[in-house]
Amino acid sequence: xxxxxxxxxxxxxxxxxxxxxxxxxxxxxxxxxxxxxxxxxxxxxxxxxxxxxxxxxxxxxxxxxxxxxxxxxxxxxxxxxxxxxxxxxxxxxxxxxxxxxxxxxxxxxxxxxxxxxxxxxxxxxxxxxxxxxxxxxxxxxxxxxxxxxxxxxxxxxxxxxxxxxxxxxxxxxxxxxxxxxxxxxxxxxxxxxxxxxxxxxxxxxxxxxxxxxxxxxxxxxxxxxxxxxxxxxxxxxxxxxxxxxxxxxxxxxxxxxxxxxxxxxxxxxxxxxxxxxxxxxxxxxxxxxxxxxxxxxxxxxxxxxxxxxxxxxxxxxxxxxxxxx
Amino acid sequence: xxxxxxxxxxxxxxxxxxxxxxxxxxxxxxxxxxxxxxxxxxxxxxxxxxxxxxxxxxxxxxxxxxxxxxxxxxxxxxxxxxxxxxxxxxxxxxxxxxxxxxxxxxxxxxxxxxxxxxxxxxxxxxxxxxxxxxxxxxxxxxxxxxxxxxxxxxxxxxxxxxxxxxxxxxxxxxxxxxxxxxxxxxxxxxxxxxxxxxxxxxxxxxxxxxxxxxxxxxxxxxxxxxxxxxxxxxxxxxxxxxxxxxxxxxxxxxxxxxxxxxxxxxxxxxxxxxxxxxxxxxxxxxxxxxxxxxxxxxxxxxxxxxxxxxxxxxxxxxxxxxxxxxxx
Ligand SMILES: Cc1ncc(C[n+]2csc(CCOP(=O)(O)OP(=O)(O)O)c2C)c(N)n1
Ligand SMILES: [Mg+2]
Numbered sequence: 144x145x146x147x148x149x150x151x152x153x154x155x156x157x158x159x160x161x162x163x164x165x166x167x168x169x170x171x172x173x174x175x176x177x178x179x180x181x182x183x184x185x186x187x188x189x190x191x192x193x194x195x196x197x198x199x200x201x202x203x204x205x206x207x208x209x210x211x212x213x214x215x216x217x218x219x220x221x222x223x224x225x226x227x228x229x230x231x232x233x234x235x236x237x238x239x240x241x242x243x244x245x246x247x248x249x250x251x252x253x254x255x256x257x258x259x260x261x262x263x264x265x266x267x268x269x270x271x272x273x274x275x276x277x278x279x280x281x282x283x284x285x286x287x288x289x290x291x292x293x294x295x296x297x298x299x300x301x302x303x304x305x306x307x308x309x310x311x312x313x314x315x316x317x318x319x320x321x322x323x324x325x326x327x328x329x330x331x332x333x334x335x336x337x338x339x340x341x342x343x344x345x346x347x348x349x350x351x352x353x354x355x356x357x358x359x360x361x362x363x364x365x366x367x368x369x370x371x372x373x374x375x376x377x378x379x380x381x382x383x384x385x386x387x388x389x390x391x392x393x394x395x396x397x398x399x400x401x402x403x404x405x406x407x408x409x410x411x412x413x414x415x416x417x418x419x420x421x422x423x424x425x426x427x428x429x430x431x432x433x434x435x436x437x438x439x440x441x442x443x444x445x446x447x448x449x450x451x452x453x454x455x456x457x458x459x460x461x462x463x464x465x466x467x468x
Numbered sequence: 469x470x471x472x473x474x475x476x477x478x479x480x481x482x483x484x485x486x487x488x489x490x491x492x493x494x495x496x497x498x499x500x501x502x503x504x505x506x507x508x509x510x511x512x513x514x515x516x517x518x519x520x521x522x523x524x525x526x527x528x529x530x531x532x533x534x535x536x537x538x539x540x541x542x543x544x545x546x547x548x549x550x551x552x553x554x555x556x557x558x559x560x561x562x563x564x565x566x567x568x569x570x571x572x573x574x575x576x577x578x579x580x581x582x583x584x585x586x587x588x589x590x591x592x593x594x595x596x597x598x599x600x601x602x603x604x605x606x607x608x609x610x611x612x613x614x615x616x617x618x619x620x621x622x623x624x625x626x627x628x629x630x631x632x633x634x635x636x637x638x639x640x641x642x643x644x645x646x647x648x649x650x651x652x653x654x655x656x657x658x659x660x661x662x663x664x665x666x667x668x669x670x671x672x673x674x675x676x677x678x679x680x681x682x683x684x685x686x687x688x689x690x691x692x693x694x695x696x697x698x699x700x701x702x703x704x705x706x707x708x709x710x711x712x713x714x715x716x717x718x719x720x721x722x723x724x725x726x727x728x729x730x731x732x733x734x735x736x737x738x739x740x741x742x743x744x745x746x747x748x749x750x751x752x753x754x755x756x757x758x759x760x761x762x763x764x765x766x767x768x769x770x771x772x773x774x775x776x777x778x779x780x781x782x783x784x785x786x787x788x789x790x791x792x793x794x795x796x
Contacts, residue, residue, distance in 0.1 A: 176726060177654030200624030200660040201591045201652055229590065232625075267510035267562070269573045271589035439792050443573030444562035445510060447788050 144325040152294035152326050153183050153259075153315065156301040157221065159330060161191055164219060167305060170197040170206055171223030180225050181261060181320050207233035207258065211241045211310075214256040219305060227262035227276045227314065234279075241310045242285035254310045259301070261315040263354055263404055264452050270440035273448075275404040277352070278411040280312050281381040287311040289335055289380040292356035294324040296379055299333030307335065316354045336383025340392070344374035347398040347462055350389060350415055352378045355402045355453060362458040371466055381411055389415065390423050397428035398465045402458055407435035429468035434461050470611055471697050472529055475690040480753045486528055486685050487748065488762050490520040490741045493544040495770040496553055500543075500560065503774070504720055509560040511573045512589075516544030518715035521740035522647050523548040525688025525710075526615050530696055535583045537598050538617040540575035541647075541714075542587035545617060550582040553773035563780035570783045571791070585614075591652075592618065592625030595644075599631050602640030602705075613641040613699045615692065621652025623666055632707065636673040641699035643692060644670070644707040647682060653718045654726040670707035682710030683740045713738070 147155075161167045168191075173180050175188040175198040188196040199206040203224060210220035224230035230237070237258070244254055264273035280288045287309050291297040297315070304311040341356055342363050349359040356377045363373040376392050378385060393399045399419060401412030416431035437451040497515045504513055516523065519541070527536065527548035538545045546556055551567060559566030560574055567579050575589045585601065588594035598616030605612045622628055623646055635642050648666050650657055658664045667677035676698075680691045688710055695706035713735035717724035748754045 173653050173655055176659075180653065198655055198659055200655075201621045202624050202626065204626055232590065232593075232627075267573060268512060269576055269589065270571075271575070271593075272512070437788060439788060442571040442783075442788065443511060443559075443568075443576070444570040444783050444787075446785070447571070447783060450785060450788050 150320040152298040156298045160305045168195040169221040203233040207236040224260035242283045256310045261317045263316040273441035278405040288382040290314045290352045338385035338388035342375040344372040348392040351402040394426040402434045410435045475686040489524040491766045513720040514541040521685040525685045529692035535614040537585040549584040551579045554776035557773040557777040561777040565780040592622040592627040595631035602642040620648040635705040639704035643695040667709035682712030
């Protein structure tokens with residue numbers, strides 16, 4: 144299998160889906176001429192032309208709403224929000240229109256809209272450019288939330304997202320675009336809502352997604368040297384949530400640590416912990432512990448930023464803690 | 469008494485001060501790329517080189533107690549407002565002595581002492597804040613004004629129109645200054661805005677729209693001076709479009725291939741600093757040697773600022789948790 148970056152994997156998915164379905168088009172800031180501020184849409188304008196690859200004004204609420212409206216009457220728009228930080232400007236459209244319209248109108252309309260956007264921290268971008276909003280998105284019924292880690296997943300999941308008749312928020316990570324992985328050639332999809340064991344283990348389950356999958360895999364390798372055999376479960380999304388996979392793993396290991404880049408308070412780790420408690424309390428040998436970003440607006444200073452974001456050392460410390468029970 | 473004198477009445481010392489401010493900003497900005505590649509600073513770095521006449525024209529047309537607020541391309545704005553280069557450079561270095569104590573970085577400079585009310589990273593997001601500051605001035609019956617700067621791209625955000633409407637509705641003492649550098653990242657104005665003459669965008673709110681040459685510090689000065697006079701007289705907001713150009717990419721990582729060499733060259737010829745210097749000399753306002761002295765002094769000032777930043781302490785680990793709330 145060819146080794147390609149997440150950026151190229153996503154680009155392939157976009158191209159293949161645009162070839163497959165003439166109703167698929169992409170719009171967003173600097174996606175056409177500039178080929179995306181992360182170069183994810185490279186080559187799309189040349190291949191598909193201005194009708195289907197559209198530069199928008201800096202008007203996130205406006206063009207997200209435009210995408211929603213177009214989806215309601217038969218198109219399959221892909222809205223690129225340059226980063227999730229600017230997607231917050233569009234949250235009204237997302238929470239009040241995109242997510243609720245189908246239900247609010249009694250199922251008489253569908254919104255096959257895909258919103259793609261990278262988030263995450265780690266480049267000293269400060270408090271307004273370092274958000275992780277997966278937990279906030281998961282909070283909204285009606286909205287699918289897909290969050291890939293490796294290139295192969297990114298491609299297969301994005302194709303499913305575009306083909307989905309429900310609106311999907313597809314969260315990419317700014318720090319993963321250059322990461323390489325093996326990606327099958329040609330057309331394939333990965334169903335939404337299916338978690339993936341990225342490393343099998345028997346002592347503790349590390350529940351994670353996106354960039355934190357890599358952090359957990361590294362932590363698991365190091366923990367193995369201490370005799371702790373950790374399973375790394377990549378959720379690959381939060382809605383649909385693969386609860387059976389979580390319960391299977393935790394029932395096997397008896398211990399779980401959630402690892403996320405969202406803030407600790409109100410992060411998705413708390414939700415997962417509650418679900419485990421409700422469904423598999425008897426299987427637990429220890430309380431579910433959480434690793435998440437510090438509850439502070441992201442600082443610019445490098446040392447402070449490092450201290451705010453979960454890293455391998457903090458994951459390992461939390462695992463040792465959960466193993467002491 | 470509050471008003472600045474007309475541009476044509478400015479004395480040599482005042483004109484030289486404007487020249488000095490522009491040189492300071494240019495020296496500061498042009499020192500940054502090397503420091504960035506030495507990893508002394510991180511994150512995004514949006515430089516102001518080329519746009520100096522706007523920031524300096526604005527700051528010189530108002531007073532210390534008037535407010536300025538801008539977006540993320542604001543190193544030049546905070547310097548123009550009067551913050552010394554040391555703490556601005558220290559902020560870029562992420563140091564505890566920085567204007568935002570190392571927590572803000574390039575995009576988020578703040579200095580209440582000179583009433584620079586911050587640099588903001590969400591395009592358009594700070595416009596309503598300016599309206600709020602104007603509202604507070606009016607509420608407290610003060611005679612201050614707020615100048616709010618933003619890019620051409622910001623005029624396409626919904627919040628731009630919300631702010632323009634409220635500013636006119638409540639007649640707040642706010643001067644909106646759009647720094648039209650013709651691009652929002654790689655997108656030219658005409659490809660993002662149905663109206664290319666951006667100064668026209670205020671007419672729906674019956675707010676005067678004024679277009680000025682943003683490469684001419686005196687033109688900017690005069691336009692802002694008049695707008696501030698209106699604002700202080702209770703006549704409400706003014707919207708100024710200053711046509712300008714950034715000499716560098718959108719940010720340090722942008723190769724800027726969407727702009728032609730020809731276009732860049734034409735605008736370089738309109739560089740606001742040497743042109744203003746030449747004009748000062750040709751009008752007999754100053755001697756060429758005066759300018760040379762200023763150039764040398766400002767170069768040294770920036771070298772000193774870098775030393776200050778270099779030698780300043782980092783924030784401590786405990787600072788991660790400070791200032792989330794006033795009371796902990
Ligand atoms: C709401 C929002 N959307 C997108 C961005 C990404 N972005 C940063 S700067 C920029 C272009 C802004 O152009 P303009 O307002 O003309 O200011 P300039 O950079 O030219 O000074 C964009 C799209 C952002 N920071 N905020
Ligand atoms: Mg611009």
